[in-house]
Amino acid sequence: MDSKDYLKDISEIKDLMNKSSRFISLSGLSGILAGIYALIGAAIAYWLVSEYSSGTLILDGKIYRLVLLDLCLIAFFSIITGIVLTTRKAKKNNAKMWDATSKRLVINFLIPLLAGGLYILIILSNGKYGQTGGLMLIFYGLALINASKYSIGDIRYLGYIEIILGLIAALFPGYGFWLWVLGFGVMHIIYGTWMHFKYDTK
Known part of the structure; x- marks a missing residue:
């Protein structure tokens, strides 16, 4: 056995170890559809605010609850x-859907996401709407980066993009809605398409 065989064996062992420590069955198609849901939900929210709140983002009563319901349905x-x-995809690849790795993935994803969600609900209850879109993008980006350690590492780049868009939204709160649409809608579709052709079509 020459050095090339040793290097091949080492590479295969490294690949197996990487697969055993990461959940790699995430579907790129789900990212595309999530982006489509976000665009549809954003269109509905824009219509509600424009039609019933004189085009402002100061939401009260029924409209406020409908927009929150809209966001919850997008997430659901x-x-x-x-x-x-x-x-x-996991069944197709003969991989386990729920094991120690996927549990670590979910936990690391949910910690920043839930903390951010609670913080956003607190500021919304105080009538502070301007930073909501930016905060959603930032905490979602942090969740992606945190979870990327236990999944396809490429999702951290989407996390970086979401955080950058969130920071821009913090600087220009008047554009928060459109940056939210860009981050959760357009970027999900673009990134999901790239992930689908890179990982799902092999």
Whole structure:
């Protein structure tokens, strides 16, 4: 056995160790659909605010609750779609859907996401709407980066983009809605498409 064989064996062992420590069954298609859901939800929210609140982002009563419901539905459908498509991909690859690695992935994703969600609800209850879009982008980006250690490492780049967009939204709160659309809608579709062709079509 020459040095090339040793290097090949080492490479294969390294690859197996990497796969065993990372959940690699995430579906790129779920990212595309999540982006589409976000665009549809954003269009509905924009219509609600424009139609019933004179185009302002100061939401009260019924409109406020409808916009929150809209956001919750976007998250719900994105999560369900992600679970269904990721489960299908895991079965196709003969991989476990729920094991120690996927548990670490979920925990590390949820910690910054839940902390950010609670913080956003607190500031919303105080009537501070201007920074909401930026904060959503920032905490979501942090969640992606935190989870990337236990999944496809490429998702951290989407996390960086989301954080940058969130910081821009903090600087220019008047554009927060459109930056939210860019981050959760357009970037999900672009990134999901790239991930789909890079990992799912092999």
